[in-house]
Amino acid sequence: xxxxxxxxxxxxxxxxxxxxxxxxxxxxxxxxxxxxxxxxxxxxxxxxxxxxxxxxxxxxxxxxxxxxxxxxxxxxxxxxxxxxxxxxxxxxxxxxxxxxxxxxxxxxxxxxxxxxxxxxxxxxxxxxxxxxxxxxxxxxxxxxxxxxxxxxxxxxxxxxxxxxxxxxxxxxxxxxxxxxxxxxxxxxxxxxxxxxxxxxxxxxxxxxxxxxxxxxxx
Amino acid sequence: xxxxxxxxxxxxxxxxxxxxxxxxxxxxxxxxxxxxxxxxxxxxxxxxxxxxxxxxxxxxxxxxxxxxxxxxxxxxxxxxxxxxxxxxxxxxxxxxxxxxxxxxxxxxxxxxxxxxxxxxxxxxxxxxxxxxxxxxxxxxxxxxxxxxxxxxxxxxxxxxxxxxxxxxxxxxxxxxxxxxxxxxxxxxxxxxxxxxxxxxxxxxxxxxxxxxxxxxxxxxxxxxxxxxxxxxxxxxxxxxxxxxxxxxxxxxxxxxxxxxxxxxxxxxxxxxxxxxxxxxxxxxxxxxxxxxxxxxxxxxxxxxxxxxxxxxxxxxxxxxxxxxxxxxxxxxxxxxxxxxxxxxxxxxxxxxxxxxxxxxxxxxxxxxxxxxxxxxxxxxxxxxxxxxxxxxxxxxxxxxxxxxxxxxxxxxxxxxxxxxxxxxxxxxxxxxxxxxxxxxxxxxxxxxxxxxxxxxxxxxxxxxxxxxxxxxxxxxxxxxxxxxxxxxxxxxxxxxxxxxxxxxxxxxxxxxxxxxxxxxxxxxxxxxxxxxxxxxxxxxxxxxxxxxxxxxxxxxxxx
Numbered sequence: 146x147x148x149x150x151x152x153x154x155x156x157x158x159x160x161x162x163x164x165x166x167x168x169x170x171x172x173x174x175x176x177x178x179x180x181x182x183x184x185x186x187x188x189x190x191x192x193x194x195x196x197x198x199x200x201x202x203x204x205x206x207x208x209x210x211x212x213x214x215x216x217x218x219x220x221x222x223x224x225x226x227x228x229x230x231x232x233x234x235x236x237x238x239x240x241x242x243x244x245x246x247x248x249x250x251x252x253x254x255x256x257x258x259x260x261x262x263x264x265x266x267x268x269x270x271x272x273x274x275x276x277x278x279x280x281x282x283x284x285x286x287x288x289x290x291x292x293x294x295x296x297x298x299x300x301x302x303x304x305x306x307x308x309x310x311x312x313x314x315x316x317x318x319x320x321x322x323x324x325x326x327x328x329x330x331x332x333x334x335x336x337x338x339x340x341x342x343x344x345x346x347x348x349x350x351x352x353x354x355x356x357x358x359x360x361x362x363x
Numbered sequence: 364x365x366x367x368x369x370x371x372x373x374x375x376x377x378x379x380x381x382x383x384x385x386x387x388x389x390x391x392x393x394x395x396x397x398x399x400x401x402x403x404x405x406x407x408x409x410x411x412x413x414x415x416x417x418x419x420x421x422x423x424x425x426x427x428x429x430x431x432x433x434x435x436x437x438x439x440x441x442x443x444x445x446x447x448x449x450x451x452x453x454x455x456x457x458x459x460x461x462x463x464x465x466x467x468x469x470x471x472x473x474x475x476x477x478x479x480x481x482x483x484x485x486x487x488x489x490x491x492x493x494x495x496x497x498x499x500x501x502x503x504x505x506x507x508x509x510x511x512x513x514x515x516x517x518x519x520x521x522x523x524x525x526x527x528x529x530x531x532x533x534x535x536x537x538x539x540x541x542x543x544x545x546x547x548x549x550x551x552x553x554x555x556x557x558x559x560x561x562x563x564x565x566x567x568x569x570x571x572x573x574x575x576x577x578x579x580x581x582x583x584x585x586x587x588x589x590x591x592x593x594x595x596x597x598x599x600x601x602x603x604x605x606x607x608x609x610x611x612x613x614x615x616x617x618x619x620x621x622x623x624x625x626x627x628x629x630x631x632x633x634x635x636x637x638x639x640x641x642x643x644x645x646x647x648x649x650x651x652x653x654x655x656x657x658x659x660x661x662x663x664x665x666x667x668x669x670x671x672x673x674x675x676x677x678x679x680x681x682x683x684x685x686x687x688x689x690x691x692x693x694x695x696x697x698x699x700x701x702x703x704x705x706x707x708x709x710x711x712x713x714x715x716x717x718x719x720x721x722x723x724x725x726x727x728x729x730x731x732x733x734x735x736x737x738x739x740x741x742x743x744x745x746x747x748x749x750x751x752x753x754x755x756x757x758x759x760x761x762x763x764x765x766x767x768x769x770x771x772x773x774x775x776x777x778x779x780x781x782x783x784x785x786x787x788x789x790x791x792x793x794x795x796x797x798x799x800x801x802x803x804x805x806x807x808x809x810x811x812x813x814x815x816x817x818x819x820x821x822x823x824x825x826x827x828x829x830x831x832x833x834x835x836x837x838x839x840x841x842x843x844x845x846x847x848x849x850x851x852x853x854x855x856x857x858x859x860x861x862x863x864x865x866x867x868x869x870x871x872x873x874x875x876x877x878x879x880x881x882x883x884x885x886x887x888x889x890x891x892x893x894x895x896x897x898x899x900x901x902x903x904x905x906x907x908x909x910x911x912x913x914x915x916x917x918x919x920x921x922x
Binding site for chain 1: 429433502504508509510603609644645646647648649650651652679680682686690694697698701702704710711712714722726729730733736737743745748750809813814817818826827828901903904905911
């Protein structure tokens with residue numbers, strides 16, 4: 146099922162895919178077990194092959210153990226998933242890396258606009274590069290962003306980065322991401338934002354350091 | 364019947380329209396809910412048809428505009444949750460069954476009950492009217508997130524959204540009025556001999572659902588009134604330029620919205636909790652643990668709401684807490700589901716249509732539950748949030764709950780409701796067709812989401828990433844065609860089940876709970892004589908008994 150995921154091109158994306166695979170296997174095993182037992186019971190104890198039922202109200206602790214022991218195992222799996230998930234979440238959304246690169250992402254009905262801080266690492270200065278619909282970044286370099294919205298809630302979604310963050314009017318949301326492979330990738334809006342929601346697309350252009358410098362100079 | 368006429372008979376209007384009889388009110392809820400199910404299903408067809416071929420005509424309206432598509436999506440969700448699931452699972456089954464299962468002659472407050480239905484009816488009228496106002500019905504999603512929902516459009520006032528809010532608020536009022544009865548009646552009107560722990564699990568589940576609903580809905584009703592002020596008077600509670608905050612709505616909405624999932628799930632679990640023991644001739648396994656787990660899940664359900672908001676701009680440090688509570692909630696629900704499966708163990712299983720839908724609900728709900736672990740984990744949710752994966756996941760929880768639960772209940776209690784059986788042969792065709800095509804519709808959605816398909820877009824073909832997977836939309840659309848087509852056998856069985864001789868026995872399934880003591884269908888006042896309870900609700904196949912079940916009631920002389 147998970148081979149439907151598009152190619153991952155970010156460092157944290159590996160962890161996100163990792164947690165998805167962990168859940169997929171753990172939960173997949175439970176899924177098969179539960180459905181298997183359900184179907185086995187249904188076939189084995191159908192009236193034709195099992196005309197008289199046993200009396201088993203599950204009132205004793207011993208009987209309930211058949212339910213409670215699997216449930217305890219479910220809880221153990223939960224804890225493992227939570228532990229791994231929390232680490233991946235904190236890395237991406239809580240801890241801020243040290244980096245020079247800075248960009249302001251602005252969502253509006255119905256476009257993404259970008260203000261790249263340029264070589265001074267400061268926004269709203271003379272060397273900023275403003276683009277509409279195209280976000281440029283250096284490969285293997287972490288980018289900090291400020292995410293804002295001009296009108297309604299949007300959601301900045303880059304499937305190949307495994308990255309998504311809502312843009313909320315009245316708030317400035319800070320975060321980071323990186324990309325480990327050059328190329329052009331799709332950016333979309335994942336929160337219903339009005340009639341043009343579908344058309345709110347942009348592209349992420351990941352450049353080699355040399356190309357990035359060249360682009361900045363232009 | 365003749366004898367009943369001699370009592371002050373309520374007349375046509377009092378019997379069929381402004382009825383105080385819980386059974387008639389239940390049927391009124393049922394028919395209104397089924398009407399809305401047709402509307403919601405039609406909108407689903409609109410969505411699927413448009414997504415499979417975004418540049419071709421849909422709904423006989425020409426090519427659907429993106430704005431109209433948003434309306435269709437919004438109203439589909441709104442209708443299915445508030446005007447189909449709640450009125451049928453709670454309004455119809457709860458009203459019809461709670462007094463019968465308790466051995467009572469009616470609900471504790473019959474007039475309040477009538478008021479509940481007519482408030483619901485009013486809410487239906489308002490919702491229907493919202494399609495015909497300038498600007499059309501609401502188009503900001505069933506969650507109505509501001510600032511989109513309070514944004515001024517072409518028209519000075521967004522009447523579609525105003526009526527949406529009014530309709531939803533009225534619907535909540537109606538369910539609150541009903542809820543008073545659902546809690547008071549089991550506490551006050553049980554037949555002599557019936558303790559709280561001799562109540563059928565269905566009654567417990569309805570009570571718990573009503574309690575959860577009543578405790579969670581208040582903040583949202585308040586929030587909805589504030590949104591109404593924003594729309595009508597420009598107050599700006601949710602608008603940052605005016606000092607408001609759009610995230611406030613999300614908290615109010617999901618503080619209600621997540622418990623609401625359990626408000627729908629619990630009655631359906633109650634329905635299958637009655638059906639599975641009867642058709643496997645086994646006591647419900649772990650009756651008390653199921654009740655305690657339900658209560659625990661109900662409480663936990665109040666502290667998971669922010670898992671809908673992991674990437675909403677919420678402080679990321681808060682996410683882990685909600686992620687943990689969310690995943691922990693799998694524990695009480697595992698107890699409930701495992702207990703249901705354990706009930707089948709060493710049973711003697713009879714595959715009536717009701718039983719097929721009951722075990723079908725478990726089989727499909729397991730997919731809904733397990734797929735939910737991915738979006739419950741905050742890290743993985745960064746990717747799947749607001750994608751079709753979510754659409755697939757919640758349809759795998761809600762469709763089995765609402766439709767399998769309802770169908771199971773209808774095939775099972777129809778003899779009690781209408782004095783006739785639903786056609787079993789048509790029922791089986793209905794079950795297998797629905798099941799095959801249900802999966803064909805929603806598995807593609809899970810895959811689309813994993814492929815990076817965001818939700819609620821009117822035209823997927825403009826995204827290069829999604830062009831390769833467009834064929835999944837086509838499969839899902841054919842799936843929906845099949846699913847809709849296989850409702851026809853049900854419609855036919857339904858119509859046949861309303862006419863002809865009332866030939867159902869009092870207890871055709873040889874079930875132990877009290878509703879099966881009453882005539883099929885029960886007259887005004889329900890029981891011939893006040894029943895007395897002498898046994899628990901699930902005494903099936905007790906050793907050294909002559910019959911394979913002990914009814915809850917003390918034998919009464921035939922009248």
